Amino acid sequence: MTKSTTRNLTSRGRATRDRIVETAARVIMARGVAGTTIQDVMAEAGVSTSQVYHYFSDKSELVAAVIEFHAGLGDPGAPADLDSVEKLETWCRNAIRTQVERDFIGGCELGSLASELAETSEGVRMQLVQAFASWEAPLRRGLRAMHARGELREGTDPDDLALALLAALQGGILLTQTRRDIAPLRAVLTTVMARVRDSVVAPTL
Amino acid sequence: MTKSTTRNLTSRGRATRDRIVETAARVIMARGVAGTTIQDVMAEAGVSTSQVYHYFSDKSELVAAVIEFHAGLGDPGAPADLDSVEKLETWCRNAIRTQVERDFIGGCELGSLASELAETSEGVRMQLVQAFASWEAPLRRGLRAMHARGELREGTDPDDLALALLAALQGGILLTQTRRDIAPLRAVLTTVMARVRDSVVAPTL
């Protein structure tokens, strides 16, 4: 956060830095922050100690960069406008498919980081809040659009539904990961989506 | 798991062991497994190295005992029969109140452990599955009772609703913890409960 933003990077430098961050993100996703050693990242990325410490003053700064990385990517399963029940259902199906393809191994990129790091420092926590916000954004935007078009029943708060969907995703993935079973993720997404459907005034024809 | 069950414990021994486990549970809840050192636990519990290693062959075994501890306690917010919408709503309110009282600091005792440990070993993962099952049990039992009494609409799966509530709790707590804001937990529990209410045939009068 300090170093990385205040640095004059050459193109080779940026490439190296990016490779380190991407590699760190991957390794951390697999083994967690505490379970990931700088040496692990060095080996995976094929860089030396000096390189890591040239771009990051310490491990916490590398971790911060990884969080930024995920925040920048956003939710990989949320591409287009999520402004209809059908599109939201596609979003749910994507989430489910992703976990199935991963054989239920591993959690959510962001959720795992948040769970491990939320209490470590205010700075990191705020980064995580931002990252979650960037994942929530497409959901919120879509539901707000539906709301603006008057498609949602009176008294329905689109922001609450967006938050509920994100929370459902997080909890569902955690249980699905732990149980190695898609049922929890499917159940909670289905349940929340049923509510979303109930909140729609007129079915989109 | 090996040592603890195959040991002849005197009453003093059991007391010491219990104190170690309870203390470890508390410290781990605050700092995570990786962030908790044996020395931390020793200091907090007022015991010596020998005592810890007398009852647990290594750290992983202590952690296993902590998981058992939480599994044995079950969900602290789920006391009575959860066999009505009102009781389920009380359960939700308890969950929300707990997080508020904690100033949104810290995650779910089980969820945090699961997120950190789910991929460490099959044995631990299975323990976590059991622990989650013991938290899910009251929800499932209550909803099944309602189902058996014919209070749930045709085609409603009580097990799915139980799973959805547990997942909602987990995801809601994670977001609430990260954001230091009750909105996510409230939103997702409210949303899932709305669906539960919609699934009830006749309102309980």
Place this chain on the structure above:
DNA sequence: GGCAAAATGGAATGTCAATTCCAGTTCGTG
């Protein structure tokens, strides 16, 4: 070409934490 900054190599250091060891005390039971 030449210099300053950037980038890289890789060994050396230092700390922290898990675990081991040896020694002494207390307890349950015959």
Place this chain on the structure above:
DNA sequence: CACGAACTGGAATTGACATTCCATTTTGCC
């Protein structure tokens, strides 16, 4: 009460890892 097992104390060991250091190469730019 005796004696083996359970329990406790605390120092010593070991290994892993983050971080530092110094030396070398490469790049951007005048």
